Amino acid sequence: MAEQDITSEDPRLVEYFGESFTTVRAFHDALVDQGELRGLIGPREVPRLWSRHILNSASVVPFLPEEGTIVDLGSGAGLPGIVIAAMRPRAQVLLVEPMERRCTWLSEVADALGLGNVEVKRGRAEEFHDAFEADAVTARAVAALDKLGRWAFPLLKRGGELVVLKGRSAQDEIDAATKVLRKYGATDAQVHEAPTIDGLDTTSVVTATRTR
Structure with missing residues (x-):
């Protein structure tokens, strides 16, 4: 299926997102309206927001906790x-x-969508290493796993999980990040295939648990 074939009227989206569809669709519409203008996405990305970006982002959700604190690094x-x-x-x-x-955009869109569970933190990940302990940390297209691990693991409580979206080289990134994974006791690092709707390729999600 061509990426641009998915529109907001596609019934598979309602089936996939369920109760959250109205909010996710409003986010999609906000990106269509303001994303390129505000330098958040390129012009070629607008027709494929659902397939390449929103559904890709949603594929990480089944690996995240229902409650607790979730941190998204480099939210963009x-x-x-x-x-x-x-x-x-x-x-x-x-x-x-x-x-x-980007922080201004994130705050504005969270308010517009009524997402009272969102808090925007301006700064780099390293600046928050002693500020809070998360149940899960996620990221998309931010950095290779060895570098990302150094930023993310200090934000996790013991038993918390790193859950990141990766591409086809996910296992290679795990292999290259052995040292940082070992430092935080994340010996369970693995790649999961994360499907969304029929007709789209699955996404690779890497998970690893901080045990020390």
């Missing part, structure tokens, strides 16, 4: 953080983003 346009907040309404979702204009 809100992918996956805003999607997660819509689909995990009982969780507190912290969006960590260093760029002021």
Whole structure:
């Protein structure tokens, strides 16, 4: 299926997102309206927001807790953080983003969508290493796993899980990140195939638990 073939009227979206569809659709519409204008997405991405970005972001959600604190590093346009907040309404979702204009967007869109479980944190991940302990940390297209692990694991409580969206080289990234994974006792790192709707390729999700 061509990525641009998915529109907001596709019945598979309602089936997949369930009760969160109205909110996720409103987020999609906000990105269509403002995303390119505000430098959040490129012009070629608008027709394929559902397939390449929103559904891709949603594929991480089944691996995240229903409640507790979830941190999204490098939230950018809100992918996956805003999607997660819509689909995990009982969780507190912290969006960590260093760029002021992106933080402004994230705050505005969270307010517009009525996502009271979102809190925007401006800064780099390292600046929050002693600020809170999360149940899960996620990220999408931020950095290779060895670097990402150094940023993310200190934010996790013991027993918390790193849950990140990755591409075809996910296992290679795990192999390259052995040292940082071992440092935090994350010996259970593995790649999961995460499907969304029929007709789209599955996404790779890497999980690893901090045990020390």
